[in-house]
Amino acid sequence: MKKGLCIILALFFxxxxxxxxxxxxxxxxxxxxxxxxxxxxxxxxxxxxxxxDTSGSNAGFNLGFYFDFRSKQNPAWMINTGVIxxxxxxxxxIPMYSLENPDLDNTFAGGTVNREIRYFNVPILIKxxxxxxxxxxxxxxxxxxxxAFDEFRIEVDKEDVVYxxxxxxxxxxIDAGVAFGxxxxxxxxxxxxxxxxxxxxxxxxxxxxxxxxxxRSLYLTAGIPIGKGKAAQKRAAKEAEINKVILPEDED
Numbered sequence: 413m414k415k416g417l418c419i420i421l422a423l424f425f426x427x428x429x430x431x432x433x434x435x436x437x438x439x440x441x442x443x444x445x446x447x448x449x450x451x452x453x454x455x456x457x458x459x460x461x462x463x464x465d466t467s468g469s470n471a472g473f474n475l476g477f478y479f480d481f482r483s484k485q486n487p488a489w490m491i492n493t494g495v496i497x498x499x500x501x502x503x504x505x506i507p508m509y510s511l512e513n514p515d516l517d518n519t520f521a522g523g524t525v526n527r528e529i530r531y532f533n534v535p536i537l538i539k540x541x542x543x544x545x546x547x548x549x550x551x552x553x554x555x556x557x558x559x560a561f562d563e564f565r566i567e568v569d570k571e572d573v574v575y576x577x578x579x580x581x582x583x584x585x586i587d588a589g590v591a592f593g594x595x596x597x598x599x600x601x602x603x604x605x606x607x608x609x610x611x612x613x614x615x616x617x618x619x620x621x622x623x624x625x626x627x628r629s630l631y632l633t634a635g636i637p638i639g640k641g642k643a644a645q646k647r648a649a650k651e652a653e654i655n656k657v658i659l660p661e662d663e664d
Contacts, residue, residue, distance in 0.1 A: 446482075447481065447482040447483075447484055447487070448479065448480070448481055448482070449479070449480040449482075449637055450477065450478070450479055450637065450638055451477065451478055451605070451635050451636050451637040451638050452475075452476070452477050452478075452635065452636060452638055453475075453476060453477070453478050453494075453605070453607075453633045453634060453635030453636070454473065454474055454475040454476070454633060454634065455473070455474055455631060455632045455633035455634055456471060456472070456473055456474070456631075456632050457471075457472055457473075457474050457499065457500070457501075457629050457630060457631045457632070458470070458471050458629065458630045459471075459472070459500065459501040459502055459503065459627065459628065459629040459630075460503050460628045460629075461501075461502065461503040461506075461527070461617060461625045461626065461627060461628070462613075462625060462626045462627075462628050463623055463624060463625045463626065464503060464506060464625045465506065465507050466503040466504060466505055466506050467504065467505040468503070468504035468505055469503070469504065469630075470500065470501065470502040470503050470504050470526065470527070470528060472499075472500035472501075472528075473498065473500075474496055474498055474499045474500075474631060474633065475496070475497055475498040476494055476495050476496035476497045476498070476499070476533075477494050477495060477497075478492060478493070478494035478635055479491075479492070479493050479494050480492050480539065481493075487541075488540060488541050488542070489538070489539070489540055489541075490538075490539045490540075490541065491536070491537070491538065491539070492535065492537040492538075492539040492549050492551075493534065493535060493536050493537070494534070494535070495532060495533070495534055496531075496532070496533040496534075496535070497532060498530070499530065499531055499532070499533045499555075499629075500528050500529070500530050501528070501529045501530070501531065501627050501629055502526065502527040502528040502529045503526070503527050504524075504526045505524050505525065505526065506525050506526070506527050506562070507525070508520070508521075508523070508524075508525055509525070511564070511575075511577065516564075516575060519566065519568075519573065519575075520564045520565075520566050520573075520575065522566065523564055523565055523566030523573075524564075524565050524566070525562050525563065525564055525565075526562070526563045526565065527560075527561075527562050527563075527579075528559075528560070528561060528562075528563065529557070529559075529560040529583055529617070529627070530557075530558045530559040530560065531555035531556060531557055531558060531587055532555065532556045532558055533553055533554070533555045533587075533611075534553065534554045534555070534556075535551065535552075535553040535591050536551050536552055536553070536554075537549040537550060537551035537552075537553075537591060537592075538550060538551050541597065545596055545597045545598070545599065546594065546595070546596055546597075547594065547595050547596075547597060548592075548593070548594045549591075549592065549593055549594075549595075549609075550590070550591070550592035550593075551590070551591065551592075552588065552589070552590055552591070553588070553589055553590065553591040553611055554586065554587070554588050555586065555587035555588065555627075556585065556586065556587075557580065557583055557584070557585045557586070557587070559580060560578070560579050560580045560582070560583045561576045561577060561578050561579055561580075562576070562577045562579055563575075563576050563577075564576075564577065581619075582618055582619055582620070583617060583618060583619065584615060584616065584617060584618070584619055586615065587613060587615050587617070587627055588613070588614060588615045589611055589612050589613035589614040589615065589626070589627065590611075590612050590614065591609055591610065591611045591612070592609070592610060592612075593607055593608055593609030593610060593631070594607070594608060595607035595608065595609075603637065604634060604635070604636050605633075605634065605635035605636070606633075606634055607631070607632075607633045607634075607635065608630070608631070608632055609630075609631040609633065610628075610629070610630050610631070611627065611628065611629040611630075611631070612626075612628060613626040613627035613628060614626065
């Protein structure tokens with residue numbers, strides 16, 4: 413019952429995330445206001461799995477959308493959230509293990525195994541924007557498992573031979589931890605956000621009774637507001653219309 417519910421929630425979340433991105437691109441100006449900024453962000457991230465014997469970070473591309481909800485009392489403070497729709501985690505060169513198939517084991521003997529785990533991540537961060545346009549942020553981050561596999565790879569006659577093993581049933585459905593970072597808001601136009609952010613997982617990645625291992629990931633991203641300029645023009649036009657002075661007609 414629990415497994416079925418998790419699958420239903422996962423499918424719903426995936427479909428919602430994809431539709432949200434499309435809707436946001438079309439109606440971006442309607443999602444921006446003086447106290448709300450919406451935009452898309454993407455970049456690269458370098459992930460590892462702590463407490464696992466690995467020999468390198470797993471590099472990948474991330475993509476998502478964000479919302480900055482500004483405080484009306486103090487606009488320098490805001491809540492930064494959204495969904496990182498594409499966000500691969502994992503590690504490179506984990507220990508080789510048997511595939512329980514003699515032919516496959518012989519083929520990949522002496523090769524490498526890279527682990528990739530993909531989540532839909534939702535950060536919920538408190539963000540403070542300084543007058544220098546530098547900002548800092550920190551808070552919890554939740555992840556919903558989308559896909560997980562081990563990629564076995566070996567070179568044979570100068571050709572790469574690859575086999576992917578699905579390990580989704582070995583990974584916990586929910587990941588959670590803390591994220592913190594800093595960035596700079598460019599003054600050009602309506603502002604490109606350049607951010608460096610680190611995720612520190614607190615929930616064990618793997619199911620079972622083995623040693624606990626945890627996700628770690630460093631993000632380098634650029635975010636750009638969508639529809640902010642158009643929204644500002646609409647507000648200015650509306651204010652001009654409201655403030656327009658209608659002169660009384662001359663009396664006869």
